[in-house]
Amino acid sequence: MKRITESHQDYFFDIDNANKYLNDAKNASKARFSNFLSSIKKLDIKGKYLEVGSGPGIITQVIATQHPNAEIIANDISPEMIKLAQMDLDEDLKTRIKYKIGDACDINSLKDLGKFDLIYSTFTLHHWDNAELAIKNLFSLLNDNGVLYIHDLRRVIWLYYIKSQSGFFNSIRAAYKPGEIKAMLNRIGIKKFKIRTIFPFFMQSILIRK
Numbered sequence: 001m002k003r004i005t006e007s008h009q010d011y012f013f014d015i016d017n018a019n020k021y022l023n024d025a026k027n028a029s030k031a032r033f034s035n036f037l038s039s040i041k042k043l044d045i046k047g048k049y050l051e052v053g054s055g056p057g058i059i060t061q062v063i064a065t066q067h068p069n070a071e072i073i074a075n076d077i078s079p080e081m082i083k084l085a086q087m088d089l090d091e092d093l094k095t096r097i098k099y100k101i102g103d104a105c106d107i108n109s110l111k112d113l114g115k116f117d118l119i120y121s122t123f124t125l126h127h128w129d130n131a132e133l134a135i136k137n138l139f140s141l142l143n144d145n146g147v148l149y150i151h152d153l154r155r156v157i158w159l160y161y162i163k164s165q166s167g168f169f170n171s172i173r174a175a176y177k178p179g180e181i182k183a184m185l186n187r188i189g190i191k192k193f194k195i196r197t198i199f200p201f202f203m204q205s206i207l208i209r210k
């Protein structure tokens with residue numbers, strides 16, 4: 001089954017679509033994020049965090065609350081998503097989270113952010129125009145012993161039998177198979193990584209260590 005392209009970047013540049021995504025993500029947040037959140041909690045990384053493709057900022061706020069000493073930069077390519085994420089933040093979160101517009105595929109838009117102990121991203125890998133370049137860029141922003149943690153959909157074989165073209169199924173069709181990710185990491189020269197399938201099997205996590 002061939003991967004379809006679903007960059008969707010212009011979609012997220014529209015404020016109505018950004019708001020729609022925010023509402024969908026709020027309704028589905030437990031199923032989408034619980035494995036990711038418990039994995040990040042277990043890693044227990046201290047220091048500076050970068051969230052890539054933070055969207056409306058739901059996860060940024062949860063991570064900031066779970067890790068009260070972490071300094072977080074939340075990045076997104078869409079100015080509308082960045083605006084939405086900054087709304088209704090309490091004073092503590094306002095001082096601890098900095099929002100920056102930037103493109104994971106363009107190192108020039110990220111390099112002034114500094115280096116990080118943890119870089120994480122949820123449900124964005126399949127949107128990146130050049131996933132291999134984005135991973136290479138993010139890996140270069142890790143401190144020694146830093147971790148890059150990517151949580152995304154996984155393209156699964158049973159999609160052959162599903163006719164639906166809904167946004168969700170097309171997002172799975174646009175996601176990478178573990179073997180494709182492994183090939184990218186090998187080409188970049190990343191040696192320390194673990195790719196894990198997450199129940200219900202159309203999600204996966206990629207943990208990369210510097």
Ligand SMILES: C[S@@+](CC[C@H](N)C(=O)[O-])C[C@H]1O[C@@H](n2cnc3c(N)ncnc32)[C@H](O)[C@@H]1O
Nearest residue numbers: 012053054055076077078103104122123124127
């Ligand atoms: C499906 S949303 C996920 C938002 C959030 N991470 C979540 O899990 O709810 C994908 C986000 O990735 C952003 N995005 C897409 N391509 C990007 C890129 N190259 N660099 C940074 N952000 C990007 C989009 O603007 C959008 O906000």
